[in-house]
């Protein structure tokens with residue numbers, strides 16, 4: 001089995017300036033819970049970097065420290081070369097934050113919310129009006145600009161939150177679970193907006209997410225955080241490529257036979273990491289083309305009927321599950 005790409009301290013993109021640099025960041029909350037246990041990473045200017053991890057892994061704690069809302073016990077974090085602890089005011093001017101909780105004032109219109117946010121950052125007059133129009137256009141909110149935000153759907157409100165985070169042209173945008181709770185259609189629309197921002201190259205993005213597909217689609221690099229430690233980081237392709245082999249998915253006709261199918265596969269020499277989810281039995285093999293006939297023959301010999309067999313290349317889900325299972329944690 002190939003080793004996963006482990007996180008070299010401060011791994012970043014060679015030759016690109018770090019917009020964000022984190023070294024040895026640690027935090028223990030009152031009561032003794034160690035939420036961060038010394039993490040290192042760099043995010044290059046213009047990159048989209050996704051922090052993944054199960055509940056309680058330390059993602060929000062990392063976000064809070066980087067956005068100056070909380071202090072680490074040790075280690076350093078710098079945005080554009082400025083340490084967050086040393087000059088939080090300067091850091092706040094360089095960053096935009098879209099928190100899980102919406103910052104939209106439901107009593108105002110979209111335009112009013114954006115205008116107020118711009119004023120808080122010192123924008124005024126024509127500059128501010130132009131920036132507000134630009135953002136309304138960019139996030140597809142022009143048609144809703146003068147409606148009360150109270151009437152907005154969850155997705156529209158989230159788009160306004162993102163626009164508000166961008167009003168002062170931050171160098172780094174923090175998105176904390178930007179699409180959690182939104183339906184797939186709106187999620188896809190928001191992904192398009194984030195991808196558009198990234199393609200324009202004007203802003204570096206750090207996002208946290210529970211959706212592996214989101215990280216796979218949007219992120220140039222991802223890091224998996226678990227129990228306060230960064231257990232792996234790299235591009236989605238690197239992380240997937242580090243998992244040797246293919247996944248075989250066998251769907252059994254009768255769910256009662258899934259356990260038997262699992263035991264049969266576990267007895268086959270060339271199959272490893274067999275798991276069951278309902279009617280589907282999943283296993284890893286080095287060479288799917290060679291393994292599939294043996295799998296089917298073994299199932300048929302023991303009288304287990306298979307409805308279908310599929311072979312897939314490793315996904316980011318597989319990367320996540322491999323690391324989560326190594327650590328013995330769930331998702």
Ligand SMILES: Nc1ncnc2c1ncn2[C@@H]1O[C@H](COP(=O)(O)OP(=O)(O)OP(=O)(O)O)[C@@H](O)[C@H]1O
Nearest residue numbers: 029030033035053054055056057058059060061062
């Ligand atoms: N203010 C606090 N006081 C004490 N413990 C805290 C505090 N905030 C977070 N924790 C604990 O620290 C750990 C990390 O929490 P954090 O919110 O950073 O995780 P997370 O990865 O963002 O999780 P989620 O995906 O659920 O938001 C958790 O065990 C959490 O219970």
